[in-house]
Amino acid sequence: MRARSLPLNLRSATTVGFAFALVGCTAELSSDSGAPNGPGVPGAPTGSGGSVGLPGSSGGSGGTAVVPPPAYEPPTGALRRLTRSQFATALEDVFGVVVDRTLLDSDNYSGDFAAIGAASVVTSELGAERYLSAVEAAVDAVFTNEVDRAELLGCEPAAADDDCMRGFLATVGRRAWRRELETEEVDQLIGVAQTANTELGSVIEGARWATVAVFSSMHFLYRAELGESAGSAGLRIGGYEMASRLAFLLYSSLPDEALLDDAASGELDTSAGVRAAAERMLSESAGRRSVGAFAEDYMRLDRVMMQAKDASLFPEYGPVLQSAMVRDMREVWEIIAFDDDASALDLFSTRKVVANADLARVYGLDATGLSTDTFQELALPDDGPRVGILGKLAFLSQFANQKEGSPTLRGKFMREALLCSPVEPPPGDVALELPEPPSDQPMTKRQRLENHRTALQCAVCHALTDPMGLPFETFDAIGRYRTTDHGLEIDTTGEFEGVFVADSRHLGEVMSTSPVVAECLVRKVYSYAVGHEERDVDETVVDALNASFTASGYRLKQLLLDIVTSEAFASVAPAVD
């Protein structure tokens, strides 16, 4: 991570000299766990054991000497497994089924994104079984429906190896594998069709099982982005590899025929061609997923579906509400980016929600006309306490246990994910005493966490997290609004980057004007899009993206277009053996 300026309260701690002895809890340190996983990348990340970023220390690009940033170096070409979201969306697009993502092999969250861990993850035996089951079920859904089947096949094969079958396999294969199939590959799939035809006495069964083979293949499940030689320009990603890369970023799914045709005709070998394709994709409804899928990965919406809450305290909590929370978060990101074409920072101040009846009730909105299955865009009241993505249940409930919200965990997510400023883990050998206060002497959570702010060894880190998390105490363990905690009025004040905030609404408004938040968002979208953690040698690329993002008024569509047309998106280095 590159250097960050310190918050004011930490500078005062350093003049005492105490914090200097505690190497942890400064903004610059990467985790102490060494080099990241994934493809070998030239240009190792900074911060691994390096600069602590205290004022006056050397290291990072925050010093006073003017050192030109290193030139960009491409990362090693990677083999990425489709994320759960991409696998499911691809099957949903082709076969019209709904795929239960939670049954699929877990994503790897190296680099805090499934999109990055995809380059490292190894499939387990159970995972392999689950992919096969999901594919069989998806193919079955179409092949047992005459209309859908006819539409998929596009013709009626009379034999397992006739032109219709060959043409079908070549077409569906090209879409699934994101490239033209070799003759011997089509022959191989024809072999599967023939076996099925022989055993089961049906050419249609032949087509079915050959389709299963196509989508069970490593060529579907894994994305090889290895580049092709471009002479002195190194390895370039173009043609079909670029189509695949664009589609999984902007559609979270397979490329469509138009994009595959672009690839075949060489359109995607130039930045201008990529821009034209990307603009088209972002104007389509599937292009909204570019932002929705990013939000899902970034805000770890997968974790929302895995949580449990105390049923007696939160009877309204369950799979219906959990799914609604996830949809609300995803769709509001998409609305801000596409329908409103607004600044991304508006995400922190927006009143928009997408709610079904269950969610509307928790938000205190009129649920008339809504049911569990119908969702509508609604608006929270302007004078209400709840704003922005941090006012949504998918954030609030995620950083909470079964009974109470956690100001520290909420604040930690904000600092790490939204301000790009890692927080060291707590020292594990501290004997923490947080006894439940006696029922006749209740305390608010803020009061119970007082030690975190007064004991200096705790305050060093908690000063970075709690002031941002405490304003959200007005939202409970699932995100319902409340004004009291254990019967006592909640103190909603806090601080964001040195600015006093009266409550979480004020906090959202301050964040919606913060260039620090905008800059961090650029870095996060970039690393997600290129599928690797940010390195020293990415600095020039990120700086350019930042300038363009700012100039555009923080438009996410612009950021995505800039990323996909950048040199970084089209360059890889050779694999090591």
Place this chain on the structure above:
Amino acid sequence: MKPLTRRTALRGLLTTGTAVSIGLPLLEIMLNESGTALAQTNTPLPPLFVTWFFGNGTLPGLWKPAATGSGSAWQLSPQLMPLSAFKSQLTVISGLEGKLVVSGLEHPTGSAAATTAAPIDGVAVRAPSIDQIVADAIAGDAPFRSLEVGVTPATPGGPQDSLHTVSHNGPNSRNNPEFDPRAVFSRIFGGLEPVVDEDAEQAAKMATVRRSVLDSVLLDGARLQQRLGAADRRRVESHLDAIRAIENRLDAPESELSECAELVAPSIGPDVNSEAPPGVNSVMAELTTLALACDRTRVASFMFSLPAAHVYYRHLASNMNDDFHDTICHGDPGDPSSQPRVDTGVLYTMTCLAEFLTNLQSTAHGAGTLLDQALVYVTSDTAWGKVHDRTEWPVLLAGKAGGRLRGDEHHNFQSENLSRALLTVAQIMDPTVTQIGVDGGFTSAVLPGIVV
């Protein structure tokens, strides 16, 4: 506890919806006269291995027995009392230190220390876990190389792989536990139902068709590998190994144990409230026992709870409705001999372990029981959870490992590396293993006086 007679061995074992009419899992005619080896091949009975893992540690002052020795020389400690019916089968190892534990990352590094003998690197472990090391040696021709199940999915949700499972094939290669008993049943026992002739013919055709699909997948994989660097080739190879195993299972599963084909699926679903309910433990214990008895696998990881599990044992007492990790282990005042709510949780955990050991003990196997043939490695991701003590790590071996363990022993190895327990376990299951671990977890010194 003496093994029950053949007819009653497993009847009544399964009280949670899986009806059983099974007798001796290994028919006597297949064994040699002393019941120690398969008659036709004279190969010894396969040994069996289970990692039985629980999160959040113990109260070392109540876990560690006072005296060392064997037989009457030592007594069970308070937290081991739920295992009193199995004292003769227990080898308690105390005093070990988790030297790989890193401050701030105690739970992921502790989990990795106790199961892989290696540090972690970012989110990844750096070595395969003990169950996979053992599987290399003993998985043999069992249809499943290993089985991973869990009772409660409660987790802090952090990114490290070692928080989400204790079974790893290597870096970035998790074997995640299955938490839904119905899914475990259908995976392990599905397809074993006896089929009438017409169905058998159809089943054979489907197997042929699926085999041709998988062969196509294998060919694709090999072609892809040609373009890749070494590391990515290995990742694809792991996936192709899985495809091969799946394909092998397509061959008509003629279980010699027809009783294993008459099992009824459980109706209990997973723990959706993060409570580790007794019903889920019971059915998972039974399913694991059956998987071993029916030779579906010889290696299992039973994750009662995950590292740092945020489990709510609200069914144990009205004062237990709190986050066991954050609120109870870390927040409750006390010392390594006294945190009453922690004690309640640990005692419940040991009661759940006792149920599994009962199942193994109740299942005849060769001349003895499954428990006689098994090594159950019981451990956790920390010692005293409140301050993440890395000394007095809980390590318990249950079972006689086919005669390689005597049982009824407590050994103390004060301040020795926890990895030495893993090496000892590995060597019991595979005498050719002489070293284990990485960097600070590396050892080539087995713990003395344990292996027969």
